[in-house]
Amino acid sequence: MFHNTQNDQVNPCFLKLFLIVALAVSTTLSLAQEKKPIHAPDALPGVELEMLTPDYWIGLNIDADNIIMTPEEIKEFNQKNRTNTRTNGYIRHNNCI
Numbered sequence: 001m002f003h004n005t006q007n008d009q010v011n012p013c014f015l016k017l018f019l020i021v022a023l024a025v026s027t028t029l030s031l032a033q034e035k036k037p038i039h040a041p042d043a044l045p046g047v048e049l050e051m052l053t054p055d056y057w058i059g060l061n062i063d064a065d066n067i068i069m070t071p072e073e074i075k076e077f078n079q080k081n082r083t084n085t086r087t088n089g090y091i092r093h094n095n096c097i
Contacts, residue, residue: 043049050056058064069077 043052
């Protein structure tokens with residue numbers, strides 16, 4: 001059945017069936033594995049660990065305690081960004097508003 005009796009070779013039908021079954025099993029096993037989420041690296045290239053702390057960025061600004069924008073200025077700034085054609089597509093596409 002598995003061997004061709006005339007020249008002692010594997011039957012071509014058996015070989016095809018074996019390959020089909022092997023492919024089906026490997027596909028099923030790969031689909032059955034749970035997909036794991038992809039996480040961003042802890043630090044990107046060129047980013048020092050200290051840059052991941054607020055103190056680093058606050059230390060760069062001499063006037064870190066001064067108010068940069070009032071609540072009204074922040075609202076105006078955000079409104080301009082929402083209507084800006086350069087950022088509008090990104091903001092709407094990513095459900096930022």
